[in-house]
Amino acid sequence: MSGVPVLRAEGIVRRYGAVEALSGASLSLSAGEAAFLVGSNGAGKSTLLRCLAGWDALDEGRVELLGRRFDGADRAQRTLVAFVPDVPAFYDDLTAGEHVRFVQRANRLDPADDLAEELMTRFGLDGKRDLLPLSYSRGMRQKLALVLAFARRPRLLLLDEPYGPLDPEASRVLSALLEEARAAGTAIVASCHHDVPGFCPDAVLRLEDGRLSAERP
Ligand SMILES: Nc1ncnc2c1ncn2[C@@H]1O[C@H](COP(=O)(O)OP(=O)(O)OP(=O)(O)O)[C@@H](O)[C@H]1O
Numbered sequence: 056m057s058g059v060p061v062l063r064a065e066g067i068v069r070r071y072g073a074v075e076a077l078s079g080a081s082l083s084l085s086a087g088e089a090a091f092l093v094g095s096n097g098a099g100k101s102t103l104l105r106c107l108a109g110w111d112a113l114d115e116g117r118v119e120l121l122g123r124r125f126d127g128a129d130r131a132q133r134t135l136v137a138f139v140p141d142v143p144a145f146y147d148d149l150t151a152g153e154h155v156r157f158v159q160r161a162n163r164l165d166p167a168d169d170l171a172e173e174l175m176t177r178f179g180l181d182g183k184r185d186l187l188p189l190s191y192s193r194g195m196r197q198k199l200a201l202v203l204a205f206a207r208r209p210r211l212l213l214l215d216e217p218y219g220p221l222d223p224e225a226s227r228v229l230s231a232l233l234e235e236a237r238a239a240g241t242a243i244v245a246s247c248h249h250d251v252p253g254f255c256p257d258a259v260l261r262l263e264d265g266r267l268s269a270e271r272p
Contacts, residue, residue, distance in 0.1 A: 059121055059122040060119075060121075060122075061084055061085060061088075061120065061121040061211050061242035062082070062083065062118070062242050062244070063082070063084075063116075064106075064117070064118050064119075065081050066081055066116035066117070067080040067103065067115070068101075069099075069106055069111060069114055076099045078265030078266055079115075079179050080103055080267040081116075081118070081267065082260060084242040084244065086210070086241070087237050087242070088242050089136065089180045089185020089233060089244075089256045089257050089258075090245075090246045090256055090259065090260050091167070091245055091259050092104070092245065092246040092262065093259060093262070094261060095263075098263060098264075098265075099262050100215070101246070104140070104213050105245065106118065106135060107213055108138035108213050109128070109132075110127060113126075119135065121210065126191070134163075135209060135211060136209055136210070136212075137166055137203075137205075137207050137209035137211070137213070138204070138213040139197075139201060139204050139213070139214045140215050140217040141216050143196055145189070145199070145201035147189060148187075150185050150188075150223070151180060151183060151184045151185075151186060151187075151188055151199050154188065155172075155175065155202065158207065159171060159206070163205050163230075164207070170205070170208070171202060171203075174201075175202055177228050178202060179225075180195065180198055180199060192251060193220045194220040197225075198221070201217065204234065211241070211242050212245075213244050214245040214246070215245075215246050216247070216248070217219065217229060217245055218249075226252055226253075227253055229251075230252060234253075234254060240242040243256075246247065257271065258270065258271045
């Protein structure tokens with residue numbers, strides 16, 4: 056499969072009524088490539104990430120995951136993708152630790168694989184596993200969502216404003232995790248309004264008026 060991009064999007068159009076949020080967005084990312092998605096408020100960043108994740112239907116265009124059309128319907132394909140939206144959602148009645156176990160089971164991860172536990176510790180959540188995410192602060196919920204996403208070792212990682220609510224220490228942890236995921240061959244798209252500490256993307260994707268342009272530093 057070498058040479059086949061992990062993610063390829065061609066001519067994505069997404070409309071909300073009369074508003075055309077995306078007007079033909081195209082991109083391609085290989086294994087181990089990380090792109091930051093930038094653009095002003097309302098430029099369409101969240102919309103693009105939701106379309107790439109298979110959460111929103113496209114009005115036109117096509118998304119391919121490892122060379123196969125992807126629309127979020129196929130379970131096996133879905134296990135390859137992790138998406139952390141701008142406001143992560145959790146089950147009301149499950150503790151943080153139960154979320155971790157649920158994601159491990161749902162994705163058939165090896166129970167002996169303690170990456171999730173290691174991630175909980177790196178984000179300082181190891182003493183908070185018996186609490187409900189509802190009782191977490193916004194930054195703690197973001198950390199838990201990131202733990203659940205990275206623990207799956209996805210081929211494609213999509214992150215909507217992942218640094219937003221994180222404190223400087225947690226931001227450094229996230230940058231280190233992105234670096235490790237990139238080294239392991241994960242393709243990454245993360246929307247960001249600012250430069251972040253400790254991580255330099257391979258490409259910057261700029262959304263303007265629903266159109267996407269790529270800059271490779
Ligand atoms: N559910 C919706 N219904 C109607 N319009 C929507 C919906 N979601 C997004 N839009 C519109 O689509 C456009 C793109 O919105 P989107 O949230 O993707 O932008 P964004 O770049 O993520 O913005 P921000 O930086 O503020 O998070 C905006 O004009 C927005 O008003």
